[in-house]
Amino acid sequence: SAVISQKPSRDICQRGTSLTIQCQVDSQVTMMFWYRQQPGQSLTLIATANQGSEATYESGFVIDKFPISRPNLTFSTLTVSNMSPEDSSIYLCSVGGQGIGYTFGSGTRLTVV
Amino acid sequence: AQTVTQSQPEMSVQEAETVTLSCTYDTSENNYYLFWYKQPPSRQMILVIRQEAYKQQNATENRFSVNFQKAAKSFSLKISDSQLGDTAMYFCAFSYSGAGSYQLTFGKGTKLSVIP
Numbered sequence: 682s683a684v685i686s687q688k689p690s691r692d693i694c695q696r697g698t699s700l701t702i703q704c705q706v707d708s709q710v711t712m713m714f715w716y717r718q719q720p721g722q723s724l725t726l727i728a729t730a731n732q733g734s735e736a737t738y739e740s741g742f743v744i745d746k747f748p749i750s751r752p753n754l755t756f757s758t759l760t761v762s763n764m765s766p767e768d769s770s771i772y773l774c775s776v777g778g779q780g781i782g783y784t785f786g787s788g789t790r791l792t793v794v
Numbered sequence: 795a796q797t798v799t800q801s802q803p804e805m806s807v808q809e810a811e812t813v814t815l816s817c818t819y820d821t822s823e824n825n826y827y828l829f830w831y832k833q834p835p836s837r838q839m840i841l842v843i844r845q846e847a848y849k850q851q852n853a854t855e856n857r858f859s860v861n862f863q864k865a866a867k868s869f870s871l872k873i874s875d876s877q878l879g880d881t882a883m884y885f886c887a888f889s890y891s892g893a894g895s896y897q898l899t900f901g902k903g904t905k906l907s908v909i910p
Contacts (some may be wrong), residue, residue: 723901723902724900782829788838790837
């Protein structure tokens with residue numbers, strides 16, 4: 682299965698600023714997924730990122746708040762923009778498929794103060 | 795819409811004993827996949843086991859096995875010979891390929907504590 686390097690592992694940010702999270706995969710993948718895990722909660726899909734096309738966002742998530750870049754088949758970034766304390770969460774990227782299972786990055790723990 | 799329900803927010807088990815975590819799901823799809831993921835305090839999501847809906851045989855991975863009841867839409871996880879390292883959050887998840895969508899839908903999780 683693929684190995685994902687996710688950076689940063691954690692950050693503390695001031696409200697109103699933006700943070701960009703990076704995920705690098707050791708193999709080419711078609712789809713990458715970005716999830717949010719709020720404190721004590723389960724994972725919620727933010728968007729699906731395909732190389733060469735606009736990301737597809739789930740209900741409740743918008744591109745202006747969570748812009749996603751997918752410049753090639755091994756890399757993607759998620760930006761959390763104009764942050765507020767409510768954005769404090771763990772953000773995870775994922776790749777894979779149904780037949781082989783999905784691999785996750787190690788997560789980015791974001792705290793907004 | 796697909797939903798996944800884990801009715802046990804927390805469970806505990808003595809080391810070396812067996813524990814079963816429950817999961818039910820709701821879908822109108824016939825071809826889908828089910829997964830159990832483990833998330834220890836390190837927050838890394840680790841795939842424990844997966845099941846293809848069209849396979850009647852229950853999946854097993856070493857000490858982990860599932861009881862897949864398709865008609866009842868139930869997918870429980872059994873952990874045998876529990877070890878301290880099994881302490882973690884366990885998430886049940888569902889995936890299907892309808893409309894070209896392959897993402898996972900997760901349950902709310904069960905926090906498992908293995909007691910020495």
